[in-house]
Amino acid sequence: MPATELPPAETPVETVWKIVVNVPLWGQFDYRPADGTSVSPADIGKRVRVPFGRGGHERIGLITAIGPAGVEQVLPATLLDTEAPLLPGELLESLVWLHRYTVSPLGETVWQALPKPMRDGDPATLEPVAMLTTTGDPATLRGGKYKSALESLLTQGVLPESEARERHTGAVVNELLRRDLVRLEPVSISERLALADAAGRRWRDEPEHPLHRLQLTQQQHDAVHAIAADPDAYHGWLLEGVTGSGKTEVYLRLIAQTLAAGRQALILVPEIGLTPQTLQRFEQRLGVPVDAYHSGLSDKDRAQVWLRARAGLARVIVGTRSAAFLPLPNPGLFIVDEEHDGSFKQFDGIRYNARDFLVQRGHRVGRPIVLGSATPSLESLHNAQSGRYGLLRLTERAHGGATHPQMHIVDMRGVPLEAGLSPVVLKAIQVHLERGEQVLVFRNRRGYAPVLLCHDCGWSAQCQQCDAPMTVHRQGRRLQCHHCGASCTAPPACPDCGGLALHPQGIGTERLEEFLSERFADLAPVVRIDRGSTRTRDGLQQRLASVGDGAGLLIGTQMLAKGHHLPNLTLVVVVGADEGLFSTDFRAGERLAQQLIQVAGRAGRADKPGVVLIQTHHPDHLLLQRLLAADYDAVAQTELDERSKASWPPFVALALIRAEGRHVADVREFLQSVANAFGPYPNVMVMGPLPAPMPKRAGYLREQLLLQADSRADLHFALQRVIPTVYGAPLARKVRWSLDVDPYDLY
């Protein structure tokens, strides 16, 4: 045999970095250290700078594993994190789980978890911290704002500079610095950890600590006791407590115990629940700094909270959905408040459920997780019934004297209405306002009216880009599509028949505001709260504050439906509940019941009893009757039975593949090819391709494929084999598509 045909000598396969980047591609990529050093398991979780793709453009990557090279030509990469990995092991492992569960590329999954500056390759360094000097003399200070800034710094010990500037304004901080009362100097991490530990133990040692001011009720006490019994092991708890039953107080006690053990507590709250009021309550009662993590922060501030959590410095973090991705070296407790809330589910990108992800993390690290709600999701109730979660109940309102609100149905049939309100309701509003109390009119439709209709020919204003009517705004002067954002001036005459009889149809919050301010302005301030009137968290707070403690009339969407504690609110009126009664969505009943009970829960939270009036054309509807007769549990149980019979979650596993494009044929062809790929998996039922419930949106034509299986394992088995091939499929390039495992709705 000629020498050239000899098999090549066994060269050992090179061990390389397995790297992911933020691209919609399946798989990991091989790189070797540019400086010629060898790879090490300690590199996992570190970021690198890599040449990527055809142009060899530089990108940031993250090392997720090391292993034998799978390609011949391994390109060099440069380490960005030269010390500790950016992503600690537990979080990375949890993200790998999430990538498998959502069947999404690992790179995109990892990137979803990072704050923007970390995605862009910024160094993972904590900013300097403002610290008090002991030399300055507070007595020389004039002006309340300096004093209160100094006092708050004194109680907190140390405060990150950016946070000090945000809370007390840059000018105040500069002045304190100038007078040498505050010094900006780096405090070592170990010093800061020691300070946090000391603060965490204070409540146990100080009888005067704010946490001791409330005596827990027996039910609260039992709940705390059960959850705290084993702080070193995973246990899932469903805390089902009626509105105003003091769930937050239970959380606070558990968080305090977690702090005393020197551990971190992470609390997820719904998007609209994270108000300055909530944060203040946590800080005041716990007596330690509380970090907030939400989309209202600047990228830089978000990154700093993320890094503080990663360093173990942030001990209590209250955050919205994305806070589920905070690295926690020393976790002690996870809490998801209002666990049923839809905002924990991400609707684009990686469609994860933050609640379920946290349960997974609790499991991995062996720590308790508490899911709290007055109206638990059917999934969680089912888990409690099947023994996966422990169930704890708070059945009474905690505040002495507060009772459950009285619910009544107001039959609207054949009754003259003004702005959609019946005489009974208008009378009740008047009575409560005259008593100097507050009233909430709940209508989950912002704008003036949902439709603009021509009374002569029946024409109505439709969005050009969507299969949806335009919502009327500003007393009928503007039209706006709530799906794609398109907006225009309302036509002066009907575009079809030229008639002038254009009438706004139906009732939105703006129209309620117009009518109610005219009727009741002399009795009380009338304030509307919805996304149109109130864009920021602070704005919401200000508008609520503008009502004061006396008589007041609030008109609001679901922004007001939960989380707020208005002691003088005694009447809640629900307008337009009927729309939820006949929806085809499998979750509609559950959602309506949750919404009604949550909004009803705003009434009578202090000493005065609360009344709830639900206007309806269907007073005999079973769901409403059950809500009146019994509690949420009864409604939930019937809904669960129906879901079981009709094969809906949580009794089956669902996944939805959505696709949209400019041409419906492309969309259909793509989805058909995906449907065919499920052929070898008979345990997965494939429904579609079918037009989406809204077949056209923002100019795109939308179809979908619904996948259903009795067993989650079967569904995942098939998805994990089919979906990676879809990423490489040519047909996929002509459409925008996404996979949603456990879809929240089928839209």
Ligand SMILES: Nc1ncnc2c1ncn2[C@@H]1O[C@H](COP(=O)(O)OP(=O)(O)OP(=O)(O)O)[C@@H](O)[C@H]1O
């Ligand atoms: N043990 C207690 N004794 C007296 N008052 C209490 C007690 N626990 C809680 N409260 C008070 O009861 C009110 C409601 O408590 P909290 O906000 O914790 O309830 P919640 O269950 O979280 O309510 P929701 O789910 O409706 O938002 C608060 O004003 C709180 O201070």
Ligand SMILES: [Zn+2]
């Ligand atoms: Zn539109």
